[in-house]
Amino acid sequence: MTLLQVSGLDVHYGDFQALYSMDLTVAEGETLAVIGANGAGKSTLLKAIAGLVAPSAGEISFDGTSVTTLAAHKRVPLGIALTPEGRRIFKSLTVEENLLVGAHAKRKGPWNLARVYEAFPLVADRKDRVGTNLSGGEQQAAAIGRALMSNPRLLLLDEVSLGLAPVVIEQIYAALPAITSQGTTVLVVEQDVNQSMKVADRVQCMLEGRTVLEGAPADLTRDQIASAYFGI
Amino acid sequence: MQWLNAIIQGVLLGGLYALLAAGLSLMFGVMRIVNLAHGALAMLAAYIGLVIVQGTGVSPFLAMVAVVPIMAGVGYLLQWGVFNRALRVGGLAPLLAAFGLAVVLTQLLQLKFTSDSQSLQTGSLSIASIQISDDISIGVLPLITFGVGVVVIAALQVFISKAPLGRAMRAASDDPETVPLMGIDNRQVYALSTAIALGTVGLAGMFLAVRGNFDPNYGQAMLIFAFEAVIIGGLGSLWGTLAGGMVLGVAQALGSQVNPSYGVLVGNLVFLAILAFRPSGLLPKAVTA
Numbered sequence: 001m002t003l004l005q006v007s008g009l010d011v012h013y014g015d016f017q018a019l020y021s022m023d024l025t026v027a028e029g030e031t032l033a034v035i036g037a038n039g040a041g042k043s044t045l046l047k048a049i050a051g052l053v054a055p056s057a058g059e060i061s062f063d064g065t066s067v068t069t070l071a072a073h074k075r076v077p078l079g080i081a082l083t084p085e086g087r088r089i090f091k092s093l094t095v096e097e098n099l100l101v102g103a104h105a106k107r108k109g110p111w112n113l114a115r116v117y118e119a120f121p122l123v124a125d126r127k128d129r130v131g132t133n134l135s136g137g138e139q140q141a142a143a144i145g146r147a148l149m150s151n152p153r154l155l156l157l158d159e160v161s162l163g164l165a166p167v168v169i170e171q172i173y174a175a176l177p178a179i180t181s182q183g184t185t186v187l188v189v190e191q192d193v194n195q196s197m198k199v200a201d202r203v204q205c206m207l208e209g210r211t212v213l214e215g216a217p218a219d220l221t222r223d224q225i226a227s228a229y230f231g232i
Numbered sequence: 233m234q235w236l237n238a239i240i241q242g243v244l245l246g247g248l249y250a251l252l253a254a255g256l257s258l259m260f261g262v263m264r265i266v267n268l269a270h271g272a273l274a275m276l277a278a279y280i281g282l283v284i285v286q287g288t289g290v291s292p293f294l295a296m297v298a299v300v301p302i303m304a305g306v307g308y309l310l311q312w313g314v315f316n317r318a319l320r321v322g323g324l325a326p327l328l329a330a331f332g333l334a335v336v337l338t339q340l341l342q343l344k345f346t347s348d349s350q351s352l353q354t355g356s357l358s359i360a361s362i363q364i365s366d367d368i369s370i371g372v373l374p375l376i377t378f379g380v381g382v383v384v385i386a387a388l389q390v391f392i393s394k395a396p397l398g399r400a401m402r403a404a405s406d407d408p409e410t411v412p413l414m415g416i417d418n419r420q421v422y423a424l425s426t427a428i429a430l431g432t433v434g435l436a437g438m439f440l441a442v443r444g445n446f447d448p449n450y451g452q453a454m455l456i457f458a459f460e461a462v463i464i465g466g467l468g469s470l471w472g473t474l475a476g477g478m479v480l481g482v483a484q485a486l487g488s489q490v491n492p493s494y495g496v497l498v499g500n501l502v503f504l505a506i507l508a509f510r511p512s513g514l515l516p517k518a519v520t521a
C-alpha cells in the first residue's frame with residue numbers, strides 16, 4: 001500500500017527553482033533513501049513533505065488524502081515526522097523536555113520515553129542535560145527520539161550522518177531496525193551513499209531538483225550511482 | 233532607621249514594578265516582542281475595573297476576578313488579530329504595531345473617560361499600615377501589591393518550567409521554525425502567551441489604579457519603570473525582572489530620601505549604571521531567554 005505519494009512537485013525559493021516536477025512514492029513499511037550531492041534539493045523535498053515549504057505546483061498525498069496545503073503542525077497528528085537537517089534540538093530544553101515536546105501531538109503508538117531511551121542509550125545517559133551541552137551525535141540521537149515520540153507512520157530523516165564520527169553514525173543507525181520493525185516507514189536523505197545503501201530497500205538519486213536514478217540497491221551498479229550523483 | 237524605612241518602601245514599590253514588568257518580560261522572552269502598549273493596556277484594565285466598580289459597587293479586589301480574564305481574552309484576540317500578523321511581516325512590524333496600539337488605546341480611553349484623574353477606592357485599606365517602629369511603617373496595600381508581584385512572578389516561573397504549554401513557549405523562544413514539526417502551532421502558543429501576559433497586566437493595572445490617581449496616560453508613564461526593571465534584571469528572566477524591580481524601587485526610594493525630587497533621577501542613574509557595567513542585567517538568561 002502506498003503511504004506517501006509525491007507527484008509533479010515544484011518548489012521555488014523566490015526566483016530560484018529547487019525542485020522540478022518531483023515524483024516519489026513510498027510504500028507502507030518501506031525504507032527509501034534519497035541520495036544526492038549538496039544542493040540537489042533533498043532537504044527541500046523533505047521540508048515540502050513535512051509542510052515547512054509550500055510547493056508552487058504538484059501534489060503530496062499521505063495515506064490517500066492530499067496534504068499539499070496542510071500546515072506543518074497539522075501533518076504531525078496524521079503521522080508525518082521530520083528530523084531536520086542540523087538536528088535543531090531546542091537548546092534551552094533538557095533532552096527529556098525535547099522528547100516531551102515531540103510527544104505534543106499525543107498520537108498513540110509504540111514510542112514513549114522509556115522506549116526511546118532503550119533504543120538510544122546515548123540519549124538516556126543525557127536526559128537531564130540542556131540542548132546546548134550535547135555533542136553532535138547526542139543531538140542527532142535526541143532529534144530522532146523526539147520525532148519518534150510523535151509515533152509517526154512516516155519518519156523523515158535528513159542527513160543523519162552529517163558531521164558525525166563513523167562510530168557514532170554506526171550507533172545511531174543501529175537503532176533503525178528497532179524503528180522499522182514497528183512498521184514505521186522511513187525516508188532517509190543522505191549525502192553518504194554507502195550508509196544509505198546499507199539500510200534502504202530502495203534508493204532514489206537526485207540531481208539539481210530532479211530524480212536521475214532509482215532502484216533497489218542490489219540492482220544498481222557503482223558506476224550508475226556515481227554518474228547519477230555527480231551528473232557525469 | 234529612616235534609611236531602612238526607605239529601603240523597605242523601595243522593595244515594596246519594586247514588587248509593583250515587577251508586576252507591571254512580568255508580562256513585558258514574558259512577551260519578550262517568548263516572541264521577542266517589545267510591547268510598547270503594555271502601559272496603555274494596564275490603563276485599559278484599570279478603566280475596565282473602574283466601570284465594573286462603579287456599575288456594581290463591588291470592591292476593586294473583587295473586580296480583579298473579572299478584569300484578569302477579560303484582559304487575558306483581550307490578549308488572545310490581540311495576538312491573533314495584530315501581533316501574529318506583525319510577526320509574519322517581521323522586522324520592526326511588531327514594535328510599530330505595539331506603538332500604534334499604545335497611541336490608539338490611550339486616545340480611545342481619553343475619548344471615553346477624558347484625561348481627568350480617576351481613582352479606585354479601597355476604603356480603610358488605603359491608609360492601613362503596620363507600625364514596626366517609630367520610623368518604619370509598612371502600608372498594607374503596598375505589602376499586598378508586593379506579595380501579588382512575587383506570587384505572579386513565581387507562578388509564571390513554575391508554569392514556564394513545568395507545564396507543557398510553558399515547555400512549548402520555551403521551545404518557540406529557542407527555535408520557532410522547528411516548533412511546527414512537533415505538531416505545535418506557534419501562533420497558538422503565542423496567543424496563549426499574550427493571554428497570560430495580559431492577565432498579569434490586568435492585575436498590574438488594577439494595582440496601579442488602587443494605589444493612587446490614574447488617567448489614560450499614567451500607564452505609559454509607569455511603563456518606563458517596568459522596562460528599566462526588565463533590563464536591570466536581564467532580558468527574558470522572570471526572577472531577574474523581580475530583582476530589577478526591587479533594585480529600581482530601592483534606588484528611587486533612597487533618592488527620594490535624600491531629596492523628594494531625586495527619586496526618579498536616582499532610579500534612572502542606577503539603570504544607566506547597570507547598562508554601562510552589566511549590560512546583560514543582573515540575572516541574564518534564566519529560563520525564557
Ligand SMILES: Nc1ncnc2c1ncn2[C@@H]1O[C@H](COP(=O)(O)OP(=O)(O)O)[C@@H](O)[C@H]1O
Pocket residue numbers: 013016018036037038039040041042043044045
Ligand atoms: N531558504 C532558501 N532560500 C533560497 N534558496 C534555498 C533555500 N534553501 C535551499 N535553497 C537552495 O535550494 C537548493 C536545494 O537546497 P537543499 O534542498 O537544501 O539541497 P540538499 O538538501 O540536497 O543539499 C540549493 O541550491 C539551495 O541553495
Ligand SMILES: [Mg+2]
Pocket residue numbers: 042043044085159
Ligand atoms: Mg540538505
